Amino acid sequence: MRWLFWFLGLFAAAVAVMLVARNPGYVQFVYPPYRLEVSLTFFALILLAAFGLGYILLRLTFVTLNLPAYVRNFRAERAANKGRTAMIEALRAYFEGRFAAAEKAAVRAMELGEKSGLNSIVAARAAHELRQFDRRDAYLADAEGKTVGETTMRLMAKTEFLLDQKQPQSALNSLKELSDSGMHKHIGALSLELKAQQQARNWDAVLEVMAQLEKRNAIDKAVASQLRQQAWLEKLRSQATDINALRSMWKSIPGEFKRRSKIAAAAAESFSKLGDCKSAQQLLAESLNANWDSELVALYGECHNENNTAQIEQAESWLKQHTDDPGLLLALGKLCMHQQLWGKAQSYLDASLSLEASREAYATLGQLAEKMGKHEEALVYFQKAM
Known part of the structure; x- marks a missing residue:
């Protein structure tokens, strides 16, 4: 179809040229005592040629004037392409576990002018894996002050680093900073908070965070059950010096967990130490009637009444x-x-x-x-x- 239009256009142009060639008109230029006469067709061709030449000269002038800017843009684009290539190389190396290569590629991307905060985060994570904490902190500082998304990446990475170094309170402060920045707590942040609360031994907070993760179906049921058991065990042990607090704590434990042998054993030992053998034997009996456990029944003979x-x-x-x-x-x-x-x-x-x-x-x-x-x-x- 395109060739048909071209053919019709050429045919129309040929007809136009034939009609102009037979035109008897002429153009006369008079400048006493000189007179110049040319045919109208020739004059039209001269005008067309002059227009074309002027257009070409004008384009050349603009190109010449814009050449420095074009060269700068070309170099900047080439550097940006190299930076993006280096960034992709850094990501690939990091996920392959080649942390030294990942850090090197991320630094090269930053040197080439790649402005994404992702490079600083990748370099920081790679340096952390290499146990180069000073370099890691420098990369994190370089990532600070970026866009909201890059701030989130920085704070998430910082939280993970602090948890790896067993600094739960600092990790919780980092998560609070993330929340204050306007970022809603997503599943990743909640998972880190759960780990931080465990390390800080804030068992009430552990139960609260687990409830949020379970609501989003973001934690395995078996894992959640084990973590809840651990939380209740630790809460029981923390009340092992006050009989009233221990009784209140025992009442607050869900029935499902009261019947578990580990929790029943911990509670029985605490009640026995505080002199309440009756409660200890009663809860042991309830647990054993629900789920028999040979190790748990041995505790039944430890606490004696008159x-x-x-x-x-x-x-x-x-x-x-x-x-x-x-x-x-x-x-x-x-x-x-x-x-x-x-x-x-x-x-x-x-x-x-x-x-x-x-x-x-x-x-x-x-x-x-x-x-x-x-x-x-x-x-x-x-x-x-x-």
Whole structure:
């Protein structure tokens, strides 16, 4: 189709030239005593040629005048292209794990005039991986004062560096600066905050941040469950010196976690140390009735009341279903020994040892032998325990 238009245009031009060539008109120039006559066609061709020549001269003049600016722009564009190439090389090297090459390429990109703050961040991250902290901090300082997006990159990188160096409070300050800059806390920032709160042992904040991550479906359920368990464990241990605070804390723990053996064990130990054996045995019984745990049942015999008859009955009811559990037999042996039921205590402890030899069972048998006046036998048991 294009060639058809060209053909029609050439045909029309040829017709126009033929018509002009047959034009009888002329142009006369008079400057006394001279007179010049030329045909109208020739005069039109001269005008056209003069216009074309003038246009070419004008274009050459503009090109000549703009040549220095053109050369500057060309050089700047060439340097920018080299800078972008170096930046891409730095990114590739960083993600390949070639940190020295990444830092070198990022620095070269900055020297070539590449103004993106990404180069400073990549150089800082690479220097951090190389444990060159002075250079890392210098690159971070160079990235400061850029656009909002680059400020976010800088603060995120700074937070990660501080967490790697176990400086959680400084990391939290960096995250606060990020929030104050107007940046809404995204998943990456929340994940860093979770790690910082863990390092700072701010367990209430850990639970709060985890709730936000779970709401966004940004954390694995199993991982979240383990972190919640750790948080509640640490909160329990922090209240191990005040019985009222401990009771209040225990009430605030969700039922799902109360039945977990590790939390139940930590709570039982804390209640026992503070003299509330009744609460300790009650929560242990509830946890064991929900989920049996051989290590946890051994704690059931650690805390003694003045009358442990109910606890012995409870433990013996469990024995009907868990006849081969050495921890349960050990607990029964301790409870019976506290009630001065020497024969039953001896039989339960011997049964525990027949299933699994343990230092604690031998030590308890040594204590029992001492109470029964069998000092030589007690010495043998204590030696086996050691």
